[in-house]
Amino acid sequence: MNELNVKKRVAVVGAGMTKFMRRAQETGKELAFEAARQALDSASMRIEDIESVALGSAPDAFDGVHMKGEYLLDGAGAWRKPYSRNFVGGGTGVFSPIHGWFHVASGLYDTCLVVAEEKMSTCLPHPQTAFLTIFDNMIERPLGPNLIWIFALEMQRYMQTHKIPKEQIAQVAVKNKRNALDHPSAQIAQAVTLQDILDSEVLAWPVQRLDISPVSDGACAVVLASEDVARKITDSPVWIDGVGWNLDTTYWTNRDLYFPRYVASAARMAYGMAGISNPRKEIDFAEPYDPFDYKELHHMEGLLLCRKGEAPKLTAEGVTQRDGKLPICPSGGLLGVGNPIAAAGLMKICELFWQLRGEAGKRQVAGDPRTAVAQAWGDLMQIGTVVVMRA
Amino acid sequence: MSYKELIFDAAVKAYADAGVDPRRDVESFVCSSEDFYEGTSIFDEYVPDQLGGALKPVCTISGDGMYSVSTAYMQILAGLFDIVAVEAHSKASDIVNISPIYDLALDPIYTRPLGVNANFIAGLEMNKFLQASGANHLHCREVAAKNRRNALSNDLAMNGADLEPNSNSSGFISYPLSAEDVAPLADGAAVVVLAGEDAAKQLRDDPVWINGVGWASDSPTLETRDWERATYAALASKQAYHQAKVHDPAQAVQVAEIDDTYSYKELQHAEALALTGRDRAHTLLQDGVFDVDGQLPINPSGGSIGMGHTLEMSGLVRMIEIVKQLRGQAGAHQIHGAQTGIAFAWRGVPTTSGAAIVLSNR
Numbered sequence: 001m002n003e004l005n006v007k008k009r010v011a012v013v014g015a016g017m018t019k020f021m022r023r024a025q026e027t028g029k030e031l032a033f034e035a036a037r038q039a040l041d042s043a044s045m046r047i048e049d050i051e052s053v054a055l056g057s058a059p060d061a062f063d064g065v066h067m068k069g070e071y072l073l074d075g076a077g078a079w080r081k082p083y084s085r086n087f088v089g090g091g092t093g094v095f096s097p098i099h100g101w102f103h104v105a106s107g108l109y110d111t112c113l114v115v116a117e118e119k120m121s122t123c124l125p126h127p128q129t130a131f132l133t134i135f136d137n138m139i140e141r142p143l144g145p146n147l148i149w150i151f152a153l154e155m156q157r158y159m160q161t162h163k164i165p166k167e168q169i170a171q172v173a174v175k176n177k178r179n180a181l182d183h184p185s186a187q188i189a190q191a192v193t194l195q196d197i198l199d200s201e202v203l204a205w206p207v208q209r210l211d212i213s214p215v216s217d218g219a220c221a222v223v224l225a226s227e228d229v230a231r232k233i234t235d236s237p238v239w240i241d242g243v244g245w246n247l248d249t250t251y252w253t254n255r256d257l258y259f260p261r262y263v264a265s266a267a268r269m270a271y272g273m274a275g276i277s278n279p280r281k282e283i284d285f286a287e288p289y290d291p292f293d294y295k296e297l298h299h300m301e302g303l304l305l306c307r308k309g310e311a312p313k314l315t316a317e318g319v320t321q322r323d324g325k326l327p328i329c330p331s332g333g334l335l336g337v338g339n340p341i342a343a344a345g346l347m348k349i350c351e352l353f354w355q356l357r358g359e360a361g362k363r364q365v366a367g368d369p370r371t372a373v374a375q376a377w378g379d380l381m382q383i384g385t386v387v388v389m390r391a
Numbered sequence: 392m393s394y395k396e397l398i399f400d401a402a403v404k405a406y407a408d409a410g411v412d413p414r415r416d417v418e419s420f421v422c423s424s425e426d427f428y429e430g431t432s433i434f435d436e437y438v439p440d441q442l443g444g445a446l447k448p449v450c451t452i453s454g455d456g457m458y459s460v461s462t463a464y465m466q467i468l469a470g471l472f473d474i475v476a477v478e479a480h481s482k483a484s485d486i487v488n489i490s491p492i493y494d495l496a497l498d499p500i501y502t503r504p505l506g507v508n509a510n511f512i513a514g515l516e517m518n519k520f521l522q523a524s525g526a527n528h529l530h531c532r533e534v535a536a537k538n539r540r541n542a543l544s545n546d547l548a549m550n551g552a553d554l555e556p557n558s559n560s561s562g563f564i565s566y567p568l569s570a571e572d573v574a575p576l577a578d579g580a581a582v583v584v585l586a587g588e589d590a591a592k593q594l595r596d597d598p599v600w601i602n603g604v605g606w607a608s609d610s611p612t613l614e615t616r617d618w619e620r621a622t623y624a625a626l627a628s629k630q631a632y633h634q635a636k637v638h639d640p641a642q643a644v645q646v647a648e649i650d651d652t653y654s655y656k657e658l659q660h661a662e663a664l665a666l667t668g669r670d671r672a673h674t675l676l677q678d679g680v681f682d683v684d685g686q687l688p689i690n691p692s693g694g695s696i697g698m699g700h701t702l703e704m705s706g707l708v709r710m711i712e713i714v715k716q717l718r719g720q721a722g723a724h725q726i727h728g729a730q731t732g733i734a735f736a737w738r739g740v741p742t743t744s745g746a747a748i749v750l751s752n753r
Contacts, residue, residue: 005470027500059432064494066427069453070742073611080626083452083608084462088622095450102462102640105469108634133432203693243471247439247449265446379436 014043029075089377093345174249180332410606413443514565542693605630706736
């Protein structure tokens with residue numbers, strides 16, 4: 001990779017999202033439309049102003065719709081436009097704006113509408129049944145593993161390596177669910193106590209019910225534009241200055257799960273492009289992927305925002321609170337706002353956009369933030385997707 | 392062979408052909424798959440190792456391999472990478488019955504309850520196209536016969552045959568569509584290596600250049616789409632021609648490899664790609680213009696009808712066949728003196744999505 005070759009700057013000029021909820025009455029197309037419409041409205045643009053569309057959505061098995069990208073096409077505003085769907089599992093939400101970035105940074109298009117949609121609650125009896133089909137069909141599926149089991153393994157390994165007490169990890173859920181109280185689109189914002197988390201049902205030790213984000217429906221969208229066009233659209237574009245993604249080996253059983261090295265590689269790529277040499281000093285706030293509370297900590301370390309094993313300590317000290325020195329998930333994250341897989345990742349990009357424009361309302365982090373990072377994670381504990389944005 | 396073995400096989404051949412080491416030289420990998428064809432959700436989990444892509448930037452595009460080529464192309468144009476590999480594959484033989492999978496691509500509320508299958512929809516569209524263009528189903532049988540005959544000289548093809556276009560065939564599966572009009576499913580894997588201009592010139596003396604790419608979609612609903620013309624193909628190729636500065640495609644292009652999932656699609660796509668005038672394709676076909684020794688050979692490889700239909704890999708096969716033609720390595724079906732070619736992919740029923748690429752050896 002030669003980051004010096006990247007010449008075109010790409011900006012986010014608009015963002016929108018639906019409310020995240022369980023059992024939305026809207027179809028997936030309608031959710032995509034609502035988010036896309038909001039994003040366009042926020043940039044005072046019409047669909048005719050959009051030259052290309054990039055869609056992100058996670059497994060077709062949720063909706064039971066084959067070629068879900070084709071199905072969502074008109075809802076996402078892509079009729080008679082260049083349109084394609086990217087898919088990197090749970091990492092999709094933050095990869096979608098990267099996919100959109102390709103469209104604009106390549107010089108092929110001046111604008112790209114990025115839409116991420118997920119409708120999980122159509123999967124009956126529970127979306128976890130769709131996740132049963134993600135495992136290797138010969139080696140793993142006969143064992144009947146599910147996602148909560150394998151994440152319990154990863155969480156256990158992380159806790160054991162750094163001797164982290166469960167209480168420190170549960171603090172993340174307390175923080176994020178409280179942060180989400182200020183998010184108008186949040187699904188499970190709640191003023192929970194540490195004890196509530198620790199008393200919740202054990203699903204696969206050490207994972208308890210309130211350690212996990214919910215099943216959600218929802219969609220998000222952002223509008224990307226080339227530098228010239230962006231400056232005509234708005235006085236306050238937010239720049240995508242770094243993109244990175246990295247996929248580790250399929251054989252997750254063969255690597256040490258205590259540290260997400262693929263996230264670190266993706267982060268290094270994005271920081272390199274953004275000219276960031278010391279992320280701990282240069283990043284003002286972050287939205288790491290938090291489908292489980294331990295993942296926020298794991299990903300802070302993967303994003304090189306602290307030393308390995310240090311994230312729980314920073315959390316305990318209040319550094320990661322919205323008014324702390326390094327706010328983490330000021331949106332409320334997946335634990336508070338909800339987790340419609342691909343849309344949840346793009347929600348983090350929307351949050352960066354609003355925060356960096358000073359438009360986050362009650363969620364606004366202090367101190368005029370200029371640089372922030374968002375990240376998502378997915379597949380078999382395998383992919384990291386990272387975007388660095390600047391005001 | 393498993394899909395992993397097929398992909399490994401194709402990757403090794405592609406890397407050897409390009410003279411690259413995937414661990415050292417290839418900076419990014421773009422793969423192509425749809426979960427329901429694979430029988431595995433989040434299929435992109437299963438791609439890195441056999442490609443040499445583990446711990447590197449690897450992503451999946453849920454689409455035909457030609458869409459993945461366009462993504463890799465954008466990555467290179469953006470200045471992000473110099474060398475990118477693109478992968479697509481088909482393990483169609485693992486699919487017990489593909490028809491219900493196609494059915495799941497229909498809108499679950501409005502059209503799926505009607506119980507219309509993919510061949511039925513293709514038959515409807517074929518009827519509309521034939522009626523509008525003045526062609527008939529025997530022209531379509533001629534397309535199939537041409538492509539199967541062409542496939543006889545392609546070592547990679549599985550469906551080569553020298554048959555007379557038969558009006559007395561097995562009958563219609565959905566009037567006017569007959570079994571002969573449908574490309575049979577096949578397994579396979581394809582990998583291509585793309586490189587930026589400087590890197591490409593260092594790798595080899597005879598690179599084939601991508602002069603333009605385009606992709607586009609019409610309406611996804613059966614109710615509101617253009618049934619008569621392949622609007623998506625017209626839109627996609629317009630972009631590609633514009634980038635490639637091709638003003639008169641029929642003159643500029645010496646060879647075309649275009650989607651023939653169904654025989655009528657070759658004619659419909661040829662018109663939409665402006666390789667022929669409107670309603671002219673069937674006449675030119677009869678005049679032999681599209682034959683291997685004709686003025687504008689279409690699918691000299693045998694196309695999907697002759698080579699086998701490889702699901703999301705189809706577009707990459709079409710592209711590879713053009714690359715071989717432009718390098719003069721197409722063997723018995725070589726079109727002599729070919730300098731510019733077009734490849735076009737369609738994502739199949741019930742989509743209205745397609746991608747085009749204009750390639751040149753100079």
